Amino acid sequence: MASFEDIRNYINRFDRFAAANNIRLTRVEHDFAEAELIVTPQMLNGNDVVQGGAIFTLADIAFAGAANSENQGMVTQSCTISFVRPGSGTRLTAEARVINRGRSTGVYYVEVRNDQGKLVACGQINGFATGKPLIEE
Numbered sequence: 001m002a003s004f005e006d007i008r009n010y011i012n013r014f015d016r017f018a019a020a021n022n023i024r025l026t027r028v029e030h031d032f033a034e035a036e037l038i039v040t041p042q043m044l045n046g047n048d049v050v051q052g053g054a055i056f057t058l059a060d061i062a063f064a065g066a067a068n069s070e071n072q073g074m075v076t077q078s079c080t081i082s083f084v085r086p087g088s089g090t091r092l093t094a095e096a097r098v099i100n101r102g103r104s105t106g107v108y109y110v111e112v113r114n115d116q117g118k119l120v121a122c123g124q125i126n127g128f129a130t131g132k133p134l135i136e137e
Contacts, residue, residue, distance in 0.1 A: 033065025050087030
């Protein structure tokens with residue numbers, strides 16, 4: 001069976017959009033994951049804060065790690081995110097954890113924090129099970 005490290009490495013290697021935007025999974029555990037975004041000037045909007053789409057993608061990658069942590073494929077079905085404060089600093093982190101997982105759907109809670117530990121965004125991501133493993137064994 002694929003390990004948590006296998007899942008983390010797989011997503012970091014094959015999610016090309018995340019990699020191109022300095023987002024990577026840093027930790028995967030059972031029904032939990034943490035992701036990190038290293039902020040560059042290209043990620044800032046006209047107000048000199050991290051663009052909302054970058055924050056959303058960070059949350060989605062953390063969800064991907066948590067939702068696929070047991071190598072049972074799941075994709076985002078819907079998402080609600082609330083931006084609490086502007087994304088600032090040099091690094092943002094997101095943590096995703098399961099609220100409930102059934103046979104075909106899952107509900108996850110995600111928080112994004114800045115490098116001072118302040119909450120930047122939070123939300124709920126609902127996933128749909130693909131019926132196949134993320135990593136074929």
